[in-house]
Amino acid sequence: MSTGSGEPGRPSLASPSDHDRLALCSLRRLEEHGVLERRLYQERPDRYEYVLTDKGLDLWPGLNHLLQWGDRYYPAPGGPPVTVTHDACGGQPDRHQTRDRCGAALGPQNTTGFSRVRRDS
Incomplete structure (x- = not known):
């Protein structure tokens, strides 16, 4: 490099x-x-x-907890670099990986990650 x-x-x-x-x-x-x-x-x-894969799906809760931990204790200027939102209601996971607004259990099958970091090509 x-x-x-x-x-x-x-x-x-x-x-x-x-x-x-x-x-x-x-x-x-x-x-x-x-x-x-x-x-x-x-x-x-x-x-x-x-x-x-099934192995990857099993990692999702732990990775999402790490994402939330980093956002809480090491906040980035301008907000979190990545947000995870529930596809149905648009809310974000709480600490228990559920959505308070609709009560749904959240996982990679029903959420979308959005990056605020833009890469120029």
Whole structure:
């Protein structure tokens, strides 16, 4: 990775291609460990989606608790970098992974994660 900052010894953010390579490496590693499954959804060009396996689904509550913990004790300027919302009511999970407003038990099948961090391509 190059620094790209124009100033010797001063690091800068990696180029998008570096981010893409890192993300792909992470996805492949999660696939190797059985957390994700890679599925072809388009040919010419080949495009894949990654879906959670049963092993990955079991990780969701713990990962969501870590996300909430980080937001509480290490808040980012401008708000949380990622929010998880219930697809049906738009609310966010409480500490017990349920939604107070509608009482639904929340999980990866009925929630969507939104990133406020924008990556320029």
